Amino acid sequence: MSESRDSSHSSPHSPSYCASYCSSYYAATIHQASDYPQLEGDQRVDVAIIGGGFTGVNIAIELAERGFQVAVVEANKIGWGASGRNGGQVTGSLSGQDAMLKQLGKRLGQENAEDFVWNLRWRGHRIIRQRVDKYAIPCDLKFGHLQAAYKPSHINELRRDYEASQQHEIGQHVEWLDAPATANVIGTSLYHGAIRNNFNMHLHPLNLCLGEARAAASLGVKLFEHSPVLDILHGDTPAVVTAKGRVIADSVVLAGNAYHRLERKALQGKLFPAALGIVTTAPLTEAQQASVNPEDLAVYDTRFVLDYYRLTADGRLLFGGGANYSGKPSADIGAELRPRLEHTFPQLKGMALDFQWQGMAGIVINRIPQLGKLSPNVFYAQGYSGHGIATSHIVSEIMANAVSGQLKEFDLFANMHHWRIPVSERIGNGLLSAGMWYYQLREKLR
Numbered sequence: 001m002s003e004s005r006d007s008s009h010s011s012p013h014s015p016s017y018c019a020s021y022c023s024s025y026y027a028a029t030i031h032q033a034s035d036y037p038q039l040e041g042d043q044r045v046d047v048a049i050i051g052g053g054f055t056g057v058n059i060a061i062e063l064a065e066r067g068f069q070v071a072v073v074e075a076n077k078i079g080w081g082a083s084g085r086n087g088g089q090v091t092g093s094l095s096g097q098d099a100m101l102k103q104l105g106k107r108l109g110q111e112n113a114e115d116f117v118w119n120l121r122w123r124g125h126r127i128i129r130q131r132v133d134k135y136a137i138p139c140d141l142k143f144g145h146l147q148a149a150y151k152p153s154h155i156n157e158l159r160r161d162y163e164a165s166q167q168h169e170i171g172q173h174v175e176w177l178d179a180p181a182t183a184n185v186i187g188t189s190l191y192h193g194a195i196r197n198n199f200n201m202h203l204h205p206l207n208l209c210l211g212e213a214r215a216a217a218s219l220g221v222k223l224f225e226h227s228p229v230l231d232i233l234h235g236d237t238p239a240v241v242t243a244k245g246r247v248i249a250d251s252v253v254l255a256g257n258a259y260h261r262l263e264r265k266a267l268q269g270k271l272f273p274a275a276l277g278i279v280t281t282a283p284l285t286e287a288q289q290a291s292v293n294p295e296d297l298a299v300y301d302t303r304f305v306l307d308y309y310r311l312t313a314d315g316r317l318l319f320g321g322g323a324n325y326s327g328k329p330s331a332d333i334g335a336e337l338r339p340r341l342e343h344t345f346p347q348l349k350g351m352a353l354d355f356q357w358q359g360m361a362g363i364v365i366n367r368i369p370q371l372g373k374l375s376p377n378v379f380y381a382q383g384y385s386g387h388g389i390a391t392s393h394i395v396s397e398i399m400a401n402a403v404s405g406q407l408k409e410f411d412l413f414a415n416m417h418h419w420r421i422p423v424s425e426r427i428g429n430g431l432l433s434a435g436m437w438y439y440q441l442r443e444k445l446r
């Protein structure tokens with residue numbers, strides 16, 4: 001198989017909707033493809049959801065399980081966005097957790113805030129496991145994760161997180177590894193120590209998202225593909241409008257994350273798309289697999305812009321890293337990632353890369369997920385800053401609660417202070433790139 005370009009990637013600066021998935025390893029290994037109709041004519045439901053990624057699909061499941069009539073309107077295919085393209089690592093790294101603690105500490109008291117954030121970090125794992133079990137979703141789910149210290153100066157912070165885990169029930173799943181012990185479980189001498197967490201998981205995200213969509217459909221959710229929403233009409237019964245139809249509802253939830261351009265007046269300058277890339281090698285021999293990742297763990301390192309990798313079910317090394325904060329796709333992900341992959345695993349030097357692709361993550365300046373309302377019955381949820389598999393599932397529970405009238409947790413998020421850069425997206429992404437460059441430089445000097 002030759003290297004493939006992500007020709008179906010559309011920049012959010014010039015959205016052009018796509019009939020099919022980008023040519024990723026995930027798209028090539030779908031268990032059961034989706035085939036939902038295009039929205040035509042009028043539909044009347046309780047809740048209309050825009051976006052068929054983890055956030056939209058899981059809000060739909062949560063609401064349908066409570067008896068709501070729900071429709072999901074997806075511009076492209078289910079899981080076409082970040083949800084079907086990511087690293088597949090389900091971890092307790094909640095984006096923006098320090099900023100969240102600071103803000104919540106003032107409102108809830110430090111101890112309550114710490115409890116809330118700690119529980120939030122692991123809540124998505126439970127939801128995903130229940131969903132996979134209840135709806136029998138085949139998605140190569142496996143346990144075991146390593147967070148590896150890239151520099152000696154990263155050890156202290158990692159060690160603090162390990163010690164915090166030992167104060168909680170999760171401690172039984174978490175182990176501290178010094179440098180030699182780390183090199184025993186992962187075939188590189190790059191790291192100075194690691195936390196091994198056997199509660200964290202890795203999985204095939206596109207098959208999870210498609211399985212969740214099938215679960216939603218089995219609960220009566222109406223799903224529509226190839227139906228870009230062009231406008232949201234606000235009012236007592238808001239509506240989402242596509243070229244050929246409308247969904248009229250009591251509530252609308254906008255879950256288009258980094259890919260949508262709706263509601264610019266309220267949302268512009270709050271979230272910035274960053275392109276993240278992934279490659280996979282050709283399938284490794286058993287000996288090669290044993291040499292790079294003998295215990296089949298998912299791994300990421302401790303840098304601000306980190307590398308992350310794992311083996312796929314068919315024995316490829318799936319490797320992601322770096323980020324392009326310009327808001328535009330990168331020209332050649334394979335060329336960008338090969339040196340990082342070979343630096344980590346010199347034993348794979350020259351290995352063929354069968355797939356390369358990229359996707360857009362929604363970056364928020366303080367990294368706290370953004371949940372809010374655009375009008376009394378039109379909600380939005382976005383911006384997990386590259387850590388969204390678990391978070392999107394947690395958010396879906398919080399959003400479903402909010403739509404059904406339980407606003408306590410939603411209000412905590414909706415009242416978070418967020419920076420907004422009131423400039424064009426191109427300039428905003430330029431400022432974001434400069435900020436990220438500064439943080440990375442600071443990290444290099446540590």
Ligand SMILES: Cc1cc2nc3c(=O)[nH]c(=O)nc-3n(C[C@H](O)[C@H](O)[C@H](O)COP(=O)(O)OP(=O)(O)OC[C@H]3O[C@@H](n4cnc5c(N)ncnc54)[C@H](O)[C@@H]3O)c2cc1C
Pocket residue numbers: 050051052053054055056073074075076077078079080081082083084085086087088089090091227228229230255256257258259260261262276277278308320358359360361362382383384385386387388389390391392
């Ligand atoms: C390359 C990459 C690697 C990542 N790795 C990890 C990882 O290992 N672990 C982790 O936890 N997180 C990871 N993430 C982040 C994670 O994938 C996301 O946070 C998460 O999938 C976001 O889900 P979502 O449903 O909110 O958004 P998306 O999955 O992006 O879904 C949004 C959907 O909305 C649709 N849409 C947009 N506009 C419209 C419109 N006008 N009308 C109708 N539909 C519309 C889009 O087509 C898209 O399908 C990664 C992200 C990327 C890009």
